[in-house]
Amino acid sequence: MLFSKEYSFIGKHASYVEKLREKLFFRYVDIYIIAPIVGVYYKRKASTDNTDDRTAKIFAEQLVGEMRKLEFAYKLVLLCDEKYAKYENLEEKVKRIFSNDEEVIKENMKIFNEYVLGGVEVLYEKIIEENEEDAIGGFIEFANEFIGEVKNKQALEKDLQEIFEHLEIENYAND
Amino acid sequence: MIIRRIKLKNFRQFKGEHLIEFPYQENRNVVVICGPNTAGKTTLIQAFLWVLYGKTDFKTKDLLLNLEVADLMMPGDKEEVLVSLVLVDKGIEYTITRTQNYICRSNGNVVPEDGGGRISYRELNGNMKHVVKQNDINDYINRILPEELSSYFFFDGERISNLSRKDKAGKQELSSAVKSILGLTEISNAIEHLSGGSKISVLGMFRNSLDLESENRAKEIKKKIEELEDERENKQKIKADIEKEIKKYDELIKEIEEILRQNEETANLQKQIDENNKKINLLEELIEEKIKGLRGRISQGAFSYFCKPLIEKIEKDLKEFNSSIDVVPKIQAETIDYIIKRGICICGNEIEYGSEVYYRLAELKKFLPPYYLGTAINDFLNDAYSFKKEAEKFLYEIMKMYEEYMKKIKEKNDSIEENSEIMKKIGEKKNMESYKKDKELYSKQKQIKEKELIDIVARLENINKQIGESNKELDRLAEKNEKNKFIKLCIEYAEKIRETLEEYYTRKENEIRVRLNEKVNQIFSQMYHGEKRRIIIDSNYNYEIITENIGSELSDKADESRGLETVASFAFISGIIQLAKERITAKFVNKMGDEEEELEIELESEPYPLVMDAPFSNVDEIHVRNVSKILPEIAEQVIMFIMAKDWNYAKDVLSNKVAAMYELKKLSETCTVIQRV
Secondary structure (H helix, E strand, C coil): CCCCCCEEEECHHHHHHHHHHHHCCCCHHHHHHHHHHHHHHCCCCCCCCCCCCCEEEECHHHHHHCHHHHHHHHHHHHHHCHHHHCCCCHHHHHHHHCCCCHHHHHHHHHHHHHHHHHHHHHHHHHHHHCCCCCHHHHHHHHHHHHHHHHHHHHHHHHHHHHHHHHHCCCCCCCC | CEEEEEEEEEECCEEEEEEEECCCCCCCCEEEEECCCCCCHHHHHHHHHHHHHCCCCCCCCCCCECHHHHHCCCCCCEEEEEEEEEEEECCEEEEEEEEEEEEECCCCCEEEEEEEEEEEEECCCCCEEEECCHHHHHHHHHHHCCHHHHHHHEEEHHHCHHHHCCCCCCCCCHHHHHHHHHCHHHHHHHHHHHHCCCCCCHHHHHHHHCCHHHHHHHHHHHHHHHHHHHHHHHHHHHHHHHHHHHHHHHHHHHHHHHHHHHHHHHHHHHHHHHHHHHHHHHHHHHHHHHHHHHHHHHHHHHHHHHHHHHHHHHHHHHHHHHHCCCCCCCCCHHHHHHHHHHCECCCCCECCCCCHHHHHHHHHHHHCCCCCHHHHHHHHHHHHHHHHHHHHCHHHHHHHHHHHHHHHHHHHHHHHHHHHHHHHHHCCCCCHHHHHHHHHHHHHHHHHHHHHHHHHHHHHHHHHHHHHHHHHHHHHHHHHHHHHHHHHHHHHHHHHHHHHHHHHHHHHHHHHHHHHHHHHHHHHHHHCCCCCEEEEECCCCCEEEEECCCCHHHHCCCCCCHHHHHHHHHHHHHHHHHHHHCCEEEEEEEEECCEEEEEEEEECCCCCEEEEECCCCCCCHHHHHHHHHHHHHHCCEEEEEECHHHHHHHHHHHHHHEEEEEEEEEEECCEEEEEEC
16 A cells, blocks of 8 residues: 555655755645656755754555545656656556555655655755745746746757657656 | 470389470580489489389389379279380380389388389381380380490499499490490491300201211111112122023923923834834734644645646546446446345345346446446546636635735735834833933923022012112202202301301401591590590400500509599490491401402491489580580480589570570479479
């Protein structure tokens, strides 16, 4: 089962999410569900920082409480993951993402959590590091930036797609 | 003074009424009354003296009343003795009357009772004036013919010798009598009037009316005014100082009040600060809420917001991928298993194992996730759609919330800034208490000074009032002092007049005496035919007969006959009378400074009659003639009571000067009649 166990941020990410929770989000779990979205969008993955023993724990009950969003985030993040983009067969990709197989889920979770940590870093950088005092303002700026980028990105992608269609290329690189 | 007539009634031997007229003409100014001795010649003189002076010199003093008349009186009877004299003096005719009443007592004694006198005259305005008081009568008579001189003008031949002796029986007031006749009395009266007794003389009265008191007072007041003015100056200085001090205190107090007022402003500002702080607190709460709200919204809504673009990125493909498949949404294989196991469908029908329903359901399992992907994808897309929907308003909402949040933060910051501005205004917070204390102190001291000021102002008012009053008094005194000055001036004048008069008097007196001496000697030499003798008159108007060849010491011892004495007396009297007869106009040169003023004083003397009783009794023949010749020329009027034998000697010389002649006929010892011849 997805998200049935408690999760802990470790090391620097623990301190990041502590800060983020202090300044902006109410709960770690709130960060947990947003971070991977941000991480996959900014194509940012990070690995666990084991350098120190700081931890920030999310209890299983909290995860269960946000199951719908978590599950959705999991699927969305994987769908947008570039690794999966390499799959020629969309069906295969989807099958794998939507699979109930424990092993598959384990691997998927690994990717997902990397995006979580990456997203945390992005959030930290963009919000806390930018303007710790006004984290909310920072967030709003970030949110605006996000749209702008997205808009630009999407516009760009749209243009690219059109170009590729003209050129009859199915898959295209994102960068 | 001229004698007009005399009336006698029962006077001594003149029984009944007798009237003697003394006619008077310029060239006939002698009236002779002849009679033997004891006929009453002396009595007649006495009558004059009695009517004038109330004096008699009779041996039987008391009874003036005619004895025959007295004898006829019965007890209770009254008889009157009366003498009435009419004379003219200085143009006014006086009727002088004296009466003496006698009453017969029960014992037959006739005694004097009351008596009285009267002077009547006609005043210038025509009214008759009657003087009845004896003192007044005496005054009048003494003005007409002073008693001291009566012996000269009522000449008693038998007493002639008295005149020449310097003895007490003589005339001690002779000098004043002479002066009176010669008119010097007026001057000496004037002098007396000017400088005599301190209460009634002019100088005395002036001096008395001098208000030296006021002069002293004026000095006192002037001193007082000076002192007051000094004090005033002093106090005015003090007043100025006090006013300065009050002003200083005012300023200090104002300064402090300004500070206190600023402090009030401070209080106000403090109030503002407090209000702002309240506001700030409210805002902070509000902000907290807003933050919470924002964080909540973000925490809750950020997910779908961030998902949205990713969804949009992949949903097209997914939709395409999933489009053809018709799946039952949201059912999983587990669900079928559960229903089959239950044996009852969700619609309620039984599901028997192996039935058609059973197989149909089993079939469905194939299309259900996890067995069938599409379902899962569908679910996913549905979620995606709902998340996308959620995300639509997110940014707008949080931006709105953020705007408001920012507003509140701005408000809060504005308030905070305002407060810090206000704090700046307040500046250093000083200890207001000490200022308040200072203000109180200054206020108290100011009060004290103000009271002092009031006191000084009052004192100054008082001083000014006193100065005003003193000046008024000074003015009043000045009037008095003016008066005094005037009086002093008058005194000076009076003194000067007195001096002048005295000097004049002395000179004149001397002159007169010299002239008298001359005159007397002149007459004497005319009267006396003997050896060369001279009469010397001393300053007291006593005269001495000196024989020229013999020194004066011896002259006393020289044998002087009574005739000589008589002649000398005649000469003396004649000299006086003659001088008196002349009007003496004095030219008195008053040397005042450089100018010589001539002071003319007219000394008027009245001509005087000579009433002589037996004038020639001691005089020999030749002298009688000589004297008779001179007397009428010297005296204004001569009335002689003479013996027949003496008349014989004088007849030749005098008869052409006689205006009337009377004879005294002695009827008895007690009765004589007067008959005109």
